[in-house]
Amino acid sequence: MTNLSQPLIKGLHHVTLITSSELVNRRFYTEILGLKRVKLSVNQDDIFHRHLFYGDEKGSSGSVVTFFEWPHLSEGRAGLSSPHHLAYSVKNLDALQKWASLLKNKGVYVSRPYSIGDRVSIYFRDPDGVLLELTCRVDDEVDLQFLTEIFSEESSINSISSDMRLKYMDHASPIATDATILERFLQKILGLRRISKIENPHDPSSIILGIGVEEDDFLGYIVSPVVRVGSIGVGSIHHIAVKVMDEDEQREIMRILDTIGIIHSGIVDRFWFKSLYFRDPFGNLLEVATDGPGYTVDEPPESLGTRLVLPPWLESERKKIEYNLKLLDSRHKVMWPPNYPPTPEMPERVN
Ligand SMILES: [Fe+2]
Ligand SMILES: [Fe+2]
Numbered sequence: 001m002t003n004l005s006q007p008l009i010k011g012l013h014h015v016t017l018i019t020s021s022e023l024v025n026r027r028f029y030t031e032i033l034g035l036k037r038v039k040l041s042v043n044q045d046d047i048f049h050r051h052l053f054y055g056d057e058k059g060s061s062g063s064v065v066t067f068f069e070w071p072h073l074s075e076g077r078a079g080l081s082s083p084h085h086l087a088y089s090v091k092n093l094d095a096l097q098k099w100a101s102l103l104k105n106k107g108v109y110v111s112r113p114y115s116i117g118d119r120v121s122i123y124f125r126d127p128d129g130v131l132l133e134l135t136c137r138v139d140d141e142v143d144l145q146f147l148t149e150i151f152s153e154e155s156s157i158n159s160i161s162s163d164m165r166l167k168y169m170d171h172a173s174p175i176a177t178d179a180t181i182l183e184r185f186l187q188k189i190l191g192l193r194r195i196s197k198i199e200n201p202h203d204p205s206s207i208i209l210g211i212g213v214e215e216d217d218f219l220g221y222i223v224s225p226v227v228r229v230g231s232i233g234v235g236s237i238h239h240i241a242v243k244v245m246d247e248d249e250q251r252e253i254m255r256i257l258d259t260i261g262i263i264h265s266g267i268v269d270r271f272w273f274k275s276l277y278f279r280d281p282f283g284n285l286l287e288v289a290t291d292g293p294g295y296t297v298d299e300p301p302e303s304l305g306t307r308l309v310l311p312p313w314l315e316s317e318r319k320k321i322e323y324n325l326k327l328l329d330s331r332h333k334v335m336w337p338p339n340y341p342p343t344p345e346m347p348e349r350v351n
Contacts, residue, residue, distance in 0.1 A: 082230025
């Protein structure tokens with residue numbers, strides 16, 4: 001049984017979403033959000049479509065967001081089995097204000113600042129409609145009206161200063177309908193505990209349950225008794241991966257899944273890490289991924305993500321893969337800058 005004082009899970013590993021266009025996706029996550037492309041590969045379960053990875057300089061786990069490029073899918077919808085949003089941490093309120101200005105100056109629709117628990121957040125959508133949050137912790141209560149005025153002031157910020165760098169994900173937010181079932185499940189399988197429970201100021205019918213290891217690295221489940229079923233498509237979160245240090249820890253989680261009788265994928269070698277997939281009781285796809293060997297196993301850190309790399313077992317298919325990716329690009333013309341989707345008034349609302 002998992003030792004709760006030392007949980008096997010060490011935090012978020014990566015979050016995988018769906019984009020309709022490699023080009024627009026790359027320009028947004030690298031040029032606008034300042035992340036680095038740390039791997040350019042293909043979806044190992046669908047090898048004629050790309051898998052894109054962005055993160056910090058080395059692609060450290062916890063910093064990486066990845067995308068399947070599936071232009072043929074229709075738009076996804078958040079709900080049960082389709083997580084709601086993803087949040088990156090920023091250093092402080094000053095950095096958050098700079099982000100609000102920069103995003104507005106780039107044509108992105110940005111929400112006003114919101115206060116949730118001990119945090120202040122802004123929300124916006126990426127070109128495919130993914131709801132993103134930038135959040136920072138604050139020590140004292142904030143005067144939201146004053147903050148809103150400050151955040152709405154015009155500014156000429158057009159580039160990312162060092163204090164603005166996005167370093168790691170703060171939380172990812174799936175949706176559930178029952179807090180007790182959820183907590184029991186995540187505690188039993190992953191040894192995770194509740195770290196916060198707050199009323200959802202955006203939606204009185206729901207609560208936000210922080211479950212994880214650290215207070216700035218967690219699953220921020222939105223729990224509401226009545227939620228529609230979601231659908232996976234362009235602009236949705238496909239799955240959320242949490243981190244274990246090695247395969248022994250991963251096998252221990254697989255053993256617990258087997259003991260309880262939960263269907264899982266078995267351990268899958270993704271070359272840059274090993275993966276184990278299963279669903280929570282509310283249909284959300286979760287992955288337990290090993291910390292290593294990491295994205296630098298086949299490329300030096302300075303040239304990470306600069307060329308199409310394939311795991312060794314797909315090298316024999318390279319020509320066919322490159323031909324099909326070209327074909328894919330020729331069929332899908334894209335536009336930059338994109339027409340950004342609007343941001344909802346109450347961003348963390350699920351009903
Ligand atoms: Fe959030
Ligand atoms: Fe994954």
